[in-house]
Amino acid sequence: MTLPSQHRESVPDMPNRLGLDGIEFIEYATSRPQALGQVLENMGFRPVARHRSREVTLYRQGGMNLVVNASPDDARVSATTDGQPVISAVAFRVRDALQSHTRCMELGAWNVTSQAQAMELHIPAIHGPGGSRFYFVDRWQEFSIYDIDFKPIPTVDQHPEATAGMSYFGVVQYIGAGRSADWLAYFEHMFDFSFVPDEQRFGILPKGKLMKSPCGNFLWQLIEPDPWMDTDESPECLQRIGLGAVDVGAAVSALKARGVEFVESTQLHPEDRGALTRSALGSVSFELVHKD
The missing domain is CATH 3.10.180.10 (2,3-Dihydroxybiphenyl 1,2-Dioxygenase, domain 1)
Structure with missing residues (x-):
């Protein structure tokens, strides 16, 4: 698959009512986080931060954030077969996370109940295919969602270059x-x-x-x-x-x-x-x- 080329003639802008602006992170669920982490490091990703209260690790290279969720209390982790990792979520960058979630709910989406604990950031989400989730994130520029929920791994470059x-x-x-x-x-x-x-x-x-x-x-x-x-x-x-x-x-x-x-x-x-x-x-x- 590839992005279609630009045309010479003037084309009206596509509607973008959520203010969608790319992918903030993609999440894997697995009960074998070390094994998956090795695969990701071979692909050029580096672990840069760990969640403050859950068994979740943030990997990054260039502008790509990838989350490995191994929390035993997460149903998506428990549902994995033989520990095989699954893509359990995609987070979309949007103009306003709450408004985006509200609009999708009005259009018939199914809400995901927040599992955020005290002092954790609530990220609105809807259900996707096969038990996955679509998150809506509006903090990715001056401040990010990782500033609140994650602790940087000491001595690790927080912004490794992309392979x-x-x-x-x-x-x-x-x-x-x-x-x-x-x-x-x-x-x-x-x-x-x-x-x-x-x-x-x-x-x-x-x-x-x-x-x-x-x-x-x-x-x-x-x-x-x-x-x-x-x-x-x-x-x-x-x-x-x-x-x-x-x-x-x-x-x-x-x-x-x-x-x-x-x-x-x-x-x-x-x-x-x-x-x-x-x-x-x-x-x-x-x-x-x-x-x-």
Whole structure:
């Protein structure tokens, strides 16, 4: 998947009623935080802070924040199979978190009850696919949500550079058979995403349907199961993270030097347009995509 190119003619701005402005963080739930942490460090992420009261660690590289949630009292952690990590949440940067949450509730979203304890920040959220959550964050500039709930790890660089300039490119969501129209309508209705025509496809995994965020900062890819698959064993979920890189080859080389393995076959192999890491811990993979 890739961001569509800009056109020469003047095009009206897309509606962006939530004031969406990118991804603030992506969260994994797992009962094996050390194993997942090693995978993330191989990908260039560094642990920079720990939650004050929960078993939650913040990883970062460049402008990307990634949260590892291993709190045993979190139902999403308890629900993981054999400790396999799952993408349990995506936090959207918005103009006003409370207003965004209220609007989504008015449009039919399901509220997530806050689990914030005393002196912890309440981050409004709605339910996403497969038990995941969509958070709304309006503190990411002068002050951030991490200033309140997290303690920096001593002597650690709080803003490590991104490997080969990588940044969040998008999220791949697996959906049920015949559910593309439903989910396209959901993201358009709820967040003002817009459909990307099928001919505007790049990268090495051009399946499914693509949507662009109203801010233009990231994409969302919806993939139905293949006809031969058992739909009972392919639940709807947030499947993997897309990372953008100006030079995919340079990113692949840098990650290989860290021990990251990539899928290589006659049909799929790293190239200038994109690459796919081999699945780690049974469920964690990253897609690299060329980004101008």
